[in-house]
Each structure stands twice: as structure tokens, then as C-alpha cells.
Amino acid sequence: MNQKILVIEDLTVSFDGFKALNNLNFSMDTGELRVIIGPNGAGKTTFLDVITGKVQPTQGRVLFKGRNLAKTAEHEIARLGIGRKFQTPRVYLNLTVKENLDLVCNRQKNPLATLWQQPKAAEHRNVINLLETVGLVSKAELPAALLSHGEKQRLEIGMLVAQSPDLLLVDEPVAGLTDEETENVGNLLLALAESHSLIVIEHDMEFVRQIARKVSVLHQGSLLCEGSMEQVQNDPRVIEVYLGAQTDD
Ligand code: ADP
Ligand code: MG
Numbered sequence: 001m002n003q004k005i006l007v008i009e010d011l012t013v014s015f016d017g018f019k020a021l022n023n024l025n026f027s028m029d030t031g032e033l034r035v036i037i038g039p040n041g042a043g044k045t046t047f048l049d050v051i052t053g054k055v056q057p058t059q060g061r062v063l064f065k066g067r068n069l070a071k072t073a074e075h076e077i078a079r080l081g082i083g084r085k086f087q088t089p090r091v092y093l094n095l096t097v098k099e100n101l102d103l104v105c106n107r108q109k110n111p112l113a114t115l116w117q118q119p120k121a122a123e124h125r126n127v128i129n130l131l132e133t134v135g136l137v138s139k140a141e142l143p144a145a146l147l148s149h150g151e152k153q154r155l156e157i158g159m160l161v162a163q164s165p166d167l168l169l170v171d172e173p174v175a176g177l178t179d180e181e182t183e184n185v186g187n188l189l190l191a192l193a194e195s196h197s198l199i200v201i202e203h204d205m206e207f208v209r210q211i212a213r214k215v216s217v218l219h220q221g222s223l224l225c226e227g228s229m230e231q232v233q234n235d236p237r238v239i240e241v242y243l244g245a246q247t248d249d
Pocket of ligand 2: 045046
């Protein structure tokens, strides 16, 4: 498949004259897993904010499956098939892992039905598949509050996947995780990449090495370079940006 799922043209986002994104051009194929790296303040989160409609472009445009997202509301963009995982997990702590997943699986169909009916067999299967995908079968009946930080991250990724997005945006999923959990999340994202288009923003280079195919480097709101992890790591411009940024990180 080489149809573009996302094309970004000459995108600028200004905050009171400060260009968080500056004439950014970007595109990715359907089915691709793309990792975006860049020093703090490079514009990575703003990049996701503008794709999801949280922030409006000052100039330029975002095309999702060929459709211009200008003036499209955030919830509408979500409905078109863009799902976003924020940095901190947003799960219902007092509900069990399974209940969290039940909630999103049912919400898709009929919100009222969730209140009065037992989950249907197909939905039940769906939840079990999701539990398996995110590796939380043994924790299904535990309140989410009792999960480790990494397990919460995986649960929330499962809740996103339940909504069957075409494009999944994941912002720094392994920040603050143990090495073991980092690897688990990495494996989960790799598994999801088999059936989704994914953008992963990440700081942790070890993790990027684990999952990266093609990497885009963002710097001062523009694309600095793109390529394999090896190409990017050996690019003198990237080395300079990262060495220069090390002290204020
Ligand atoms: P990153 O995620 O790469 O660390 P951000 O996208 O969060 O970078 O921020 C890029 C730049 O834009 C930073 O200098 C940040 O201070 C600025 N910025 C982000 N959001 C806002 C906002 N709502 N108002 C003003 N400045 C902002
Ligand atoms: Mg950020």
C-alpha cells in the first residue's frame, strides 16, 4: 500500500508570533509506523495537536486520507479515524481493566445500551482479544488503580485500539517506564503496526532503536531530516542538535 494516510503541507503554527511549527512538510504511507524525534521544544506535541484539531494551523494544511482537516472539530477528526494517546494515561482508575475496555467497546455502538444491557457475545470476544493484545489477561479483574504505570499505558493503548482508528498517534509512551515495561510497550506498538498506521513521538533513543523503521527528526518546528535510525543517528545536523540540546534537557 502506498497511498498516503497523512500529508502535511507548509504547516505553520504561531503562538503570539512564535512559530512552534514552521513551514513543516511531512507525509506518511498508509500502514506505516513512523517515529518522530527531536529535542524538547522542537514542536512534536504541537504537531500532534494540529493533526487532532486541538490547535488550528496559522498557515498550511493537514490532509488525512486526502481530506483537508481545516476547520474540522476535534471530536469530528477523532470520528474520521485519528486516535491519540496522551503522555499520561487516562483510564478509569476505579473500574477494572476489563470494565475500562468494555466501556469503549460498547460506546462505539449505542451509549444507552451500555447502561442497561449485558455486553453481547461479539463485544465480549472483542474485549478478550484486546486483553490478549495488550497482555493484561491476568489483570482483567483488577481495578486499574492497581496497575503499574506501564500496564496503565498498555490499557490505554488498548482502549484506543478498541475505537478502530486508522491512524494512531502516541506521544512519549515510555516516559517513566522500567526497561521491562518499555520493551512490552515497544512490542505492543510493533504488533499494532501490523494493522494500523502509527506515529510515535519519543525521546528515549533505546526505545526508538527497538521500534523504528523510518524516523523523522523535528527541530525548531521544521523537519531536519528523515531516514532509518542509522542514517539519522549519523547525520551531522542531528548530532549537533542533540548535543546542543543536551544541557537544557
Ligand atoms: P515538544 O513536544 O517537541 O517538546 P512542543 O510542541 O510542546 O514541543 O512545543 C514547541 C514550542 O512551542 C515550545 O517552545 C513551546 O513552549 C511552544 N508552545 C507550545 N504550545 C504553546 C502554547 N499553547 N502557547 C505558547 N507557546 C506554546
Ligand atoms: Mg512534547
